[in-house]
Amino acid sequence: MKILHLLASVDPRDGGPVEGVSRSGVAMQAAGHTIEVATCDTPGATYLAAFPFPVHAFGPTRNRYSYSERLAPWIAENARRFDAVIVHGLWQYHGLAAWKALRNSNVPYYVYAHGMLDPWFKQAYPLKHLKKWLYWPWAEYRVLRDARAVIFTTEEERTRARESFWLYRANERIVPFGTIVPPLDAAAVREAFLKKMPDLRDKRIVLFLGRVHAKKGCDLLIDAFARVANRDPALHLVIAGPDETGWMTSLRAQAKAAGISQRVSLPGMLQGELKWGAFHASDVFVLPSHQENFGVAVAEALGCGLPALISDKVNVWREIDMDGAGLVAADTVDGTEKNLLRWLEMDRAAREAMRVQAARTFNSRFRIETMAAALTALLETNGGHDDRHPAPLTTFREATPQGR
Known part of the structure; x- marks a missing residue:
């Protein structure tokens, strides 16, 4: 056709x-x-x-x-x-x-x-x-x-x-x-990302990747991350994406007021190998959106074996929850904190099992x-x-x- x-x-x-x-x-x-x-x-x-x-x-x-x-x-x-x-x-x-x-x-x-x-x-x-x-x-x-x-x-x-x-x-x-998740060398793109952002080496990265927009709940994520950050000094939040409305300034001020400005990075939009390197360098993906039709980045994260902590306003939440490819909660600060805490309290074997299931969910549900x-x-x-x-x-x- x-x-x-x-x-x-x-x-x-x-x-x-x-x-x-x-x-x-x-x-x-x-x-x-x-x-x-x-x-x-x-x-x-x-x-x-x-x-x-x-x-x-x-x-x-x-x-x-x-x-x-x-x-x-x-x-x-x-x-x-x-x-x-x-x-x-x-x-x-x-x-x-x-x-x-x-x-x-x-x-x-x-x-x-x-x-x-x-x-x-x-x-x-x-x-x-x-x-x-x-x-x-x-x-x-x-x-x-x-x-x-x-x-x-x-x-x-x-x-x-x-x-x-x-x-x-x-x-x-x-x-x-x-x-699509391109067949890239995961170790190579991870290293390229960490060379670009060397302060993130050896960190446990909590990743948001998408448009930096009020509907995405980035402000909820900063407040929720501030509540759990003292559980592990290696935790670091990355909020990556294009800023359409000039919201980055407010988010930086919010992180500073919460006392976590040194543990939050806002690198702007990541493309190509840097984007995929961010997925492969991270430990978990978070999207506490107030409204999300699908969330391409959610599927991309799953395809990289990254569990997704999402709100119940992301329209694929039922599939994520049913498969055990991530965690689901309300689109509030408390709900976002709940997801982070549940993930942090998992033992190593449970987190690894969720990573494996994330890739399976992508392959069974979200391939192009x-x-x-x-x-x-x-x-x-x-x-x-x-x-x-x-x-x-x-x-x-x-x-x-x-x-x-």
Whole structure:
């Protein structure tokens, strides 16, 4: 098949959706499919050349909505070259552009929600939610309603999505997310990371790796770590990732106020060997997120044999808990502390068994091949276009929020 992915941007700082397109696209390309990408990036942006597929960039744009007047006409003109179009994420123009260009076309489009319908956003940002309500009926509602399928990565994400907007209509499908752990020399990348950060040598590293954003619970992690740090002087917290909102300054001040500034490192975004070296140099991975659709870094940590201490707001928490590949607690300081304490109180054999199970869970649940196969099956069953045999209209299922 020939598949077009639509994203607002392929900037790697944007996290999971960009990583997901890159990883799954490589796997699908290896299986014989052709992948192209269209974005609202500025042509010539440095990260475009590093992306593994042809990127059609229709920026620059003037605001976070990423409106480009050229995108919808280009999609309409080029749609017949593709068997399916996949929209990644909501609340930016590329989804509406796909709807404008394809709603009366035989070329089906699909929407990956990427957790952006989670009701947590309604609770955390009520004013933003009100603005989204003004936008919802004439844009995102229609984008989801007319999509061949709206794709969720877990059952948890699908059921929670129904709680955000009472006006909701979608043909829901689940495609498990997956990622790749490259076959690197673990000892070599570990050493490269420790050479970059020599103060971490011989430390027991507690690792957070992801976007440094309020929803990720980094502030909870600092306070929880402060409570347990005196249990082992070798413990050291690393919070690595891009800082979108300037939160690093506040987190450093928080660590200083808690008396642990010398035991907390915030190195910024880690990429390539340094990223994988961080996983292999660490003892445990922690994500106390308030909202997490999947958590690519969770799967990557598991693939490196790193147990995951996560909150019950990370939508793969049931799988982690069921397999014993990590520990789960509430997205609070007490819950994060509980996870750390339970892990610290394990004996060596129990911790090693959890590391082994972490790798098993990755291989059985979160490999990119699993995702690529499920996505391919969905597109082949529901997608494709043929002028002689137009794709049948999907019967949409009305869904209403629980408790209404």
